[in-house]
Amino acid sequence: xxxxxxxxxxxxxxxxxxxxxxxQTKKGKVETPFFMPVATRGSVKTLTSEExxxxxxxxxxxxxxxxxxxxxxxxANKFGGIxxxxxxxxxxxxxxxxxxMYSPSIYLKSTKEGVFFRNPLNGEKILMxxxxxxxxxxxxxxxxxxxxxxxxxxxxxxxTQIEDAVNKTSLWAKRCKTHHDTLQKNLSKSKRQLLFGIxxxxxxxxxxxxxxxxxxxxxxxGYSIGGFGxxxxxxEEFKIVKQVKSLLPENKPVYLMxxxxxxxxxxxxxxxxxxxxxxxxxxxARRGTLFTSEGKLRILREACKFDKGPIDKNCKxxxxxxxxxxxxxxxxxxxxxxxxKLATYHNIYYLTKLIETAKEKIKQGKFHExxxxxxxxxxx
RNA sequence: GCGGUUGUAGUAUAACGGUAGUACACACGGUUGUGGUCCGUGUAGAGAGGGUUCGAUUCCCUCCAUCCGCC
Numbered sequence: 284x285x286x287x288x289x290x291x292x293x294x295x296x297x298x299x300x301x302x303x304x305x306x307q308t309k310k311g312k313v314e315t316p317f318f319m320p321v322a323t324r325g326s327v328k329t330l331t332s333e334e335x336x337x338x339x340x341x342x343x344x345x346x347x348x349x350x351x352x353x354x355x356x357x358x359a360n361k362f363g364g365i366x367x368x369x370x371x372x373x374x375x376x377x378x379x380x381x382x383x384m385y386s387p388s389i390y391l392k393s394t395k396e397g398v399f400f401r402n403p404l405n406g407e408k409i410l411m412x413x414x415x416x417x418x419x420x421x422x423x424x425x426x427x428x429x430x431x432x433x434x435x436x437x438x439x440x441x442x443t444q445i446e447d448a449v450n451k452t453s454l455w456a457k458r459c460k461t462h463h464d465t466l467q468k469n470l471s472k473s474k475r476q477l478l479f480g481i482x483x484x485x486x487x488x489x490x491x492x493x494x495x496x497x498x499x500x501x502x503x504x505g506y507s508i509g510g511f512g513x514x515x516x517x518x519e520e521f522k523i524v525k526q527v528k529s530l531l532p533e534n535k536p537v538y539l540m541x542x543x544x545x546x547x548x549x550x551x552x553x554x555x556x557x558x559x560x561x562x563x564x565x566x567x568a569r570r571g572t573l574f575t576s577e578g579k580l581r582i583l584r585e586a587c588k589f590d591k592g593p594i595d596k597n598c599k600x601x602x603x604x605x606x607x608x609x610x611x612x613x614x615x616x617x618x619x620x621x622x623x624k625l626a627t628y629h630n631i632y633y634l635t636k637l638i639e640t641a642k643e644k645i646k647q648g649k650f651h652e653x654x655x656x657x658x659x660x661x662x663x
Numbered sequence: 664g665c666g667g668u669u670g671u672a673g674u675a676u677a678a679c680g681g682u683a684g685u686a687c688a689c690a691c692g693g694u695u696g697u698g699g700u701c702c703g704u705g706u707a708g709a710g711a712g713g714g715u716u717c718g719a720u721u722c723c724c725u726c727c728a729u730c731c732g733c734c
Contacts (some may be wrong), residue, residue: 323696328697344696380697381696382696382697385696386698391691397709434696449697481696510696512695512696538694540695540696543696545696547695559696560696561669561695563695563699566699566701567694567695568700569699572693572694581692585690620699627699
């Protein structure tokens, strides 16, 4: 058993690098691996916090920048933090907003100083610096914060631009870490918000190596691998994940940002990743693509028009126990929120359950069997 | 019954005497740290018959259907 203050590995798979651990936060413990649905503005679209509890979703991730733009950070602060504001009993992560460099509607430019955004609400120009971002995430009072990173575009981007993003990410990571430590210096360890560093570098091994080493040197509570799920192939992605993992300290939690496809989650777990998040399950649900034990189900197909069966006959969620494919399809086609909600609930339940199963299989030494089975179902 | 109107994809519409577009719907892909209303690809059309013309969906005639008005 590898034990540090905040992360304890309790089980290790014999055949792969998959592992089970416990992450200790100021709000309590959470077992890894886990998947976080995105609650950008403080809610997982269409779901209540009670429903998240019911499904035993262990953690969600909100977006500090997006909350800030709409004063959500101020309101959450008055409640004593995002968790109390949304009445959620799980662990709250916050993303810095670095990823919003991918949002042409609000992103303006970035300099060494920070990132410039346009607030769509009032047109105001905002400079988001690493220091300001740390203050913001502390005000929101999530259990785990992310560094402000520089997100290079995947398409039409040169290696030089990615190198520049790596350099900026390292520079900002140092500023984040220093300021975050200063702001919490009077708090006891158990009351502190955790801070994860983010590794960039695209699909370039040399840049990833540089980024990983520079971020490790700053000694964060955990390490995030960013910049994937943007258009690279799965092979390119996992070649880098494997490489980065080999450079990271074993006793720190690893978070693969933005990844939420069942096959990729299991691949990440195989390589020793502990945390995932993605808008994929919720966004796909609203658009009619559902995850099932038989693979991907496109519920809007005409084949489901009169289908009285559940989304997934092997699923025990309340949606599958009570509602037909035909009903959910009809509601989705006619843009009724109920359809979006039922589909979202099922997809989140599926992923949460998939990871629970993965943990059981790791304990039994049968993780690879589950992985093979799921890969087979999602092929093609 | 008389006079007129209008007939273009499943629906709603556009242009044109010379390759018939668009939207929605439908089918199939995609969706990965903002985007409850997303993106891409595809199937599918001239009411019927005749005339003029090198060529007619377009111009002309008849029929059919439609809607409006009058009796």
